[in-house]
Amino acid sequence: MSMITVLDKGYVRLVNHMGSDLTVVNAARVSYAKESKELNERDMKLITFLAREGHTSPFRHVILQFEVYAPLMVARQWWKYVVGSAHQEGTGDTLEAWNESSRRYITEDPAFYIPSAQEWRGKPENSKQGSGDVVAWALGDKYTQELMEYVEEGVRKYEAALQDGVCAEQARLFLPAYGMYVRWYWTASLQAVCHFLNQRLEHDAQKEIQEYAKAILQLSQPLFPNAVGELLK
Structure with missing residues (x-):
């Protein structure tokens, strides 16, 4: 499964990804000129340690790319993570990119989120x-x-x-703005994705963006089960 429908007309689609749990492990082990060929129990303990102690750079070697179709009110909340990614205390740039369709250039039929x-x-x-x-x-x-x-x-x-x-x-x-659907590509490191999930899966996050966060989690976790599990603890 690479696409999940969200709200009445929206969706999240996994476009591409790079790396695995093993990528995280080997990014950390390179400090000692070591490399694991297959993920083992010792490697999984290392992932736990890295996440627990805030050693986040190895998680930035794993990349995910999504196409998202969501109301503008969701997109503008989401965009704040891209703007702030270079200013997170103690983490540095979490590697994010955002390219959005523009109605300066396209005139496709507009779609709107209408709550029932x-x-x-x-x-x-x-x-x-x-x-x-x-x-x-x-x-x-x-x-x-x-x-x-x-x-x-x-x-x-x-x-x-x-x-x-x-x-x-x-x-x-x-065009009425906040309910209008917009489409964009979001490319981000696994650390950036999990930072987004940790905040937008919370019960007090806006319900509409919670639904998109659930879709992102559902697409991401099978690819990196250990790393995602530890970063979301």
Whole structure:
């Protein structure tokens, strides 16, 4: 399995990867001019030690590349990890790259995340951010319908502007932004991927990005079972 669907129209696709648990081990053992040919129990203990003690550079020799299709509100949360990867205390650059499709150049039919009636959440009781319990179905249905109408109106104005000869990079101003799906490639070291997972799998992370983090975990863990398991402890 290389692709997992997320939300109503989104997905995560594993495009490519480099390395294995053995790559992590040998990146660490090169300090002593040693190399393991096959992963053994001693190697697995070394992975545990490296993760526990914060010796993260060996995990940066393993690379994963994903294609992600997600609402803009998810993409912009995710993007912060790329911006901050060079500034994480004690780690240095965790090796990340991001290339995103642009509506300056493409005019494919826009797609939008529309929560169903049972997916709208109320504000939390004891926090200024995040969300609480699911709201009543009638209220959720009301806002599902209103969001659909709002999106449809924006798309009509966007298409009318294109028909009138307005450039794509300005016509896109009519598209409702935060729910619009965008597509990007995310290439990152295993350390960077697990840093993302450690934060976005938490119960207090935004639910929508939690769903994408679960997909990333499901695609990554079979490739590097020992390293992922230790970095997520």
